[in-house]
Amino acid sequence: MGTQSNTIIKASLLAFTLTLFAACSSTEDAEPPAEVVDNTPAPADTSGADDDPGPTVEELERERQLAQRVFYFDFDVAEFKAEDRETLTTHAQNLAANANLRIRLEGHADERGTREYNLALGERRANGILNYLIVNGASRGQIEVVSYGEERPEQAGQTEAAYAENRRVEIVDQ
Amino acid sequence: MNPKLLLLAVLLLAVHAPAAAELSIQITQGVDDPIPIAVVPFATDGAVFGAEDVAEIVSSDLEQVGEFLALGRENLLSMPSEESEVFFRDWQLLAQDYLLVGKVSGVQGSQVVRVQYEFFDVNRELRLVGEVLAGNVSQMRDIGHEIANVVYEQVTGTRGAFTSQILYVVAEPAADGTRFRLEKADYDGQRPQVLLRSREPIMSPNWSPDGSEVAYVSFETDRPRIYIQDIASGQRRQITNYPGINSSPVFSPDGDRLAMVLSRDGSPDIYVQDLRSNELMRVTDHPAIDTEPSWTPDGRSIVFMSDRTGQPQIYQIELGASSFDVERLTYDCFQCAKARFLPDGVNLIHVRRETRQSPSYQIAIINIETLRVITLTDTSLDESPSLAPNGSMIMYATKYQGRGVLDAVSIDGLVKFRLPSAEGDVREPAWSPFLD
Numbered sequence: 001m002g003t004q005s006n007t008i009i010k011a012s013l014l015a016f017t018l019t020l021f022a023a024c025s026s027t028e029d030a031e032p033p034a035e036v037v038d039n040t041p042a043p044a045d046t047s048g049a050d051d052d053p054g055p056t057v058e059e060l061e062r063e064r065q066l067a068q069r070v071f072y073f074d075f076d077v078a079e080f081k082a083e084d085r086e087t088l089t090t091h092a093q094n095l096a097a098n099a100n101l102r103i104r105l106e107g108h109a110d111e112r113g114t115r116e117y118n119l120a121l122g123e124r125r126a127n128g129i130l131n132y133l134i135v136n137g138a139s140r141g142q143i144e145v146v147s148y149g150e151e152r153p154e155q156a157g158q159t160e161a162a163y164a165e166n167r168r169v170e171i172v173d174q
Numbered sequence: 175m176n177p178k179l180l181l182l183a184v185l186l187l188a189v190h191a192p193a194a195a196e197l198s199i200q201i202t203q204g205v206d207d208p209i210p211i212a213v214v215p216f217a218t219d220g221a222v223f224g225a226e227d228v229a230e231i232v233s234s235d236l237e238q239v240g241e242f243l244a245l246g247r248e249n250l251l252s253m254p255s256e257e258s259e260v261f262f263r264d265w266q267l268l269a270q271d272y273l274l275v276g277k278v279s280g281v282q283g284s285q286v287v288r289v290q291y292e293f294f295d296v297n298r299e300l301r302l303v304g305e306v307l308a309g310n311v312s313q314m315r316d317i318g319h320e321i322a323n324v325v326y327e328q329v330t331g332t333r334g335a336f337t338s339q340i341l342y343v344v345a346e347p348a349a350d351g352t353r354f355r356l357e358k359a360d361y362d363g364q365r366p367q368v369l370l371r372s373r374e375p376i377m378s379p380n381w382s383p384d385g386s387e388v389a390y391v392s393f394e395t396d397r398p399r400i401y402i403q404d405i406a407s408g409q410r411r412q413i414t415n416y417p418g419i420n421s422s423p424v425f426s427p428d429g430d431r432l433a434m435v436l437s438r439d440g441s442p443d444i445y446v447q448d449l450r451s452n453e454l455m456r457v458t459d460h461p462a463i464d465t466e467p468s469w470t471p472d473g474r475s476i477v478f479m480s481d482r483t484g485q486p487q488i489y490q491i492e493l494g495a496s497s498f499d500v501e502r503l504t505y506d507c508f509q510c511a512k513a514r515f516l517p518d519g520v521n522l523i524h525v526r527r528e529t530r531q532s533p534s535y536q537i538a539i540i541n542i543e544t545l546r547v548i549t550l551t552d553t554s555l556d557e558s559p560s561l562a563p564n565g566s567m568i569m570y571a572t573k574y575q576g577r578g579v580l581d582a583v584s585i586d587g588l589v590k591f592r593l594p595s596a597e598g599d600v601r602e603p604a605w606s607p608f609l610d
Binding site: 158 | 352378396441463479511512533557558
């Protein structure tokens with residue numbers, strides 16, 4: 001599940017990068033990889049830039065934000081990171097604009113501390129995001145919260161790096 | 175033969191003796207002065223085939239709990255199988271305090287075996303027990319554990335727990351995702367049986383007090399829900415289906431009620447469900463996390479963990495009391511969690527993280543009257559303590575070489591052993607009540 005969403009993120013990020021490079025290709029970019037240009041439909045080099053503007057910077061940014069499905073947390077902290085605020089706002093607006101959209105917020109913890117406490121911590125983290133999405137326009141009925149506690153780690157091992165990967169909330173489409 | 179020479183020879187041989195202990199279990203720490211006991215291989219008549227070595231099962235049991243040291247077989251001077259063949263002087267020379275002898279006989283063409291055993295106090299030159307047990311040849315481990323129970327009780331005065339069993343969860347990585355199993359085994363990890371397989375997590379197995387059922391949490395519907403399964407038949411029923419967390423099921427001492435954690439009203443709180451009427455009673459009501467309920471021995475109160483003051487601490491509440499009427503039991507730890515009382519109602523087993531700076535989770539006992547704390551373990555990710563039915567040992571989950579394993583420690587902290595584990599992470603041991 002986690003691996004799958006990571007793949008999705010990576011794929012979306014790549015797609016976004018490709019489009020971004022395409023959009024910027026008229027400017028002096030340092031090192032646009034050759035294959036990027038090859039794979040891209042002809043950029044706005046043709047005459048009528050006003051007829052076919054392509055995605056705006058705002059639209060691309062929105063796309064990138066909606067592609068972010070995993071949000072990481074500090075140890076023993078239930079609040080999402082400040083840097084994820086804008087991205088979550090975009091998710092909330094997207095839910096508000098698409099009433100049929102249904103998502104699950106899956107909360108996870110690292111393995112330190114007891115299992116039942118971690119199950120509760122995973123829920124607390126997911127609820128923090130749930131409340132933020134609702135405040136920003138999503139409706140309660142669109143979102144289900146499920147905590148997996150420490151039962152579904154993204155990374156095995158007893159390292160700080162693994163623990164940091166495991167303290168997370170994932171947005172999963174229903 | 176000169177007795178002094180003989181004794182010297184025995185001491186030299188004894189250097190090699192510990193190898194026998196490594197057959198099935200790993201004793202990681204024992205008492206300084208274990209009780210010497212000679213367990214003579216049981217004589218067999220030719221009719222018994224495929225039977226396990228009963229004497230080996232008994233001596234493994236006794237050594238595993240650390241209080242006994244079995245005499246190495248290479249040091250035996252004679253191989254008596256009944257009282258008439260026992261010469262106490264031989265065993266006194268070998269400095270043995272106790273002696274167990276016996277014989278196994280079968281009936282031609284049948285799976286039935288008879289195991290006769292006799293147990294002696296060597297110094298008093300006295301037979302303490304003589305008994306015949308009968309069973310199927312496949313029950314030799316049960317018979318061995320039963321004999322170990324008798325020996326243990328004769329010597330220590332405490333009922334043996336060698337015929338008890340354990341439940342635990344195994345998570346095994348596979349190419350297409352982790353597989354989870356709920357398993358049951360003898361207390362020593364032998365004869366494992368799978369009770370439930372799932373591609374979704376399984377948590378928190380808990381025995382009914384009569385040992386016939388297990389309550390657990392399964393995510394098989396993609397949500398944590400509580401089930402009760404009959405162990406013998408495999409039949410099961412779903413107990414809860416509330417929104418949010420449904421977890422931590424624990425049978426009451428009388429088996430009629432199930433304490434649990436539900437977050438249906440916003441945050442995890444403790445509830446008790448009557449298993450006959452299905453009536454649900456809310457026990458705690460607090461916006462913080464309340465979880466990990468356990469029953470006081472009298473069944474009137476619930477001990478639980480709450481982070482209402484910021485970090486996990488242990489609290490107690492009487493059933494039927496106002497949710498404000500909560501008594502805090504621990505103050506001296508950064509985090510204290512997963513608590514349950516010993517049968518004395520005063521000593522509390524728990525998982526303890528001493529300070530924020532030392533991120534180790536260990537198994538400890540706190541006396542809630544004197545506030546004296548004994549930390550029993552010295553590894554760093556210890557959790558899920560579960561008490562043997564005779565109160566002598568605690569089994570718990572820890573990490574060893576990056577994998578989840580089950581360890582056990584005596585309640586005085588002196589004896590430790592580790593269960594052998596196959597593939598995967600083993601966790602959440604639940605030690606059965608007495609099953610006979």
